[in-house]
Amino acid sequence: GCAGEYLRPEAGENKLYDKNLEAAIKLSARYGGWSLSLTSSGEVTCDPDSLTRALEIYHKCAEQGAYFPNVNLFTNGILLGDEGFCNEYLDTWRELGLNNIAVSIHAVDEEEQARIYGIKSYPLLETIISNVESHGLGVRGTLLLRKGGVDNPEKYEEAVKTLIEKGIDNITSWPVGKPDGTRTEYTPSRTNLFRIKRWLHKNAKMCHGHVWGGGVFDYNVNILRYTEYVTKHDRKKDFVRQLVVFQDGTVAYSWIREGALCMK
Missing domain, CATH: 3.40.50 (Rossmann fold)
Structure with a gap:
């Protein structure tokens, strides 16, 4: 929990x-x-x-x-590309108990990230990682599964490998959707979501499953996690x-x- x-x-x-x-x-x-x-x-x-x-x-x-x-x-990681911002706040947050920062990633290409977030430029992921790690905090990736973006196993594999190369070795993914868990126009097809999960079972070793769906996988000593964004509480x-x-x-x-x- x-x-x-x-x-x-x-x-x-x-x-x-x-x-x-x-x-x-x-x-x-x-x-x-x-x-x-x-x-x-x-x-x-x-x-x-x-x-x-x-x-x-x-x-x-x-x-x-x-x-x-x-x-x-x-x-979204945007301000973490600013060294001054990181110097001002990250040590304090770490001392108060923060130990990981999870950056939401719609696309591993910074230009595409900027387009999705509606900004002129998105900082290099390597810069974000360097800034955060220099203050003793871990960096995780939240790789969002979104139609038109990372929405099939081929794109998922490519994105995961790119993030690992950039220095993120703990990556969680879930399909975007409505807060009640239902689908939207941005949710990948059920077939492709099934194929992504099948890719994980085929190419990574499952460490443990989540009772609400998905699980944690070991992929060449990197952590990949697939989960559902929300689950309705069942008494x-x-x-x-x-x-x-x-x-x-x-x-x-x-x-x-x-x-x-x-x-x-």
Whole structure:
């Protein structure tokens, strides 16, 4: 399981949010939670003070025994190409407990990344990796499966090999879709998603599966993970995949909620 926070610049200080975030972290850690994810309805690094505040709450919890071995920041990576930004914030975030930064990747070509994100230029992935690692943090790749982008096993294999060459050896993938898990015009075909999973089983060694689907694979000593972006909580199951703290302080078992955003 995991605990995740939903950050947004306009949220400001919210005592209910802070209180519920602390409670969710402690509850999740008590019942075996192993991963804390920091994300946002916008780009989380655009509001570094909110991220610092959330990590301060986690740091307090960790000192009281509610520790997570994996504390991950999910980001588009754009600001991490700025050495000044990294120098200003990354050491503080690491000291508060952050240990990995997961960069969302629609395309391994930086020009295509820039087009998708609607910016003039996207920083070189090698620059992002160098900036992050120089501050003692790990870099992971979130390789998004998107129609017209990485949407079949041939493109997936090529993208994975390119990312590994650039220095990212831990790559998670999921098909984009609606927050409730249903398909959109951007979701790859079911056939191609099946073919990607078949490629993984054929070319990599499965380390363990996820009860909600997918699993973790060893690919030439690199970690590849295939998962579903969201799963609806099933009270009949004997597990809880995640606890989510939304910006208004609401705590839920799933990202599936009116108003939640999912990257296209």
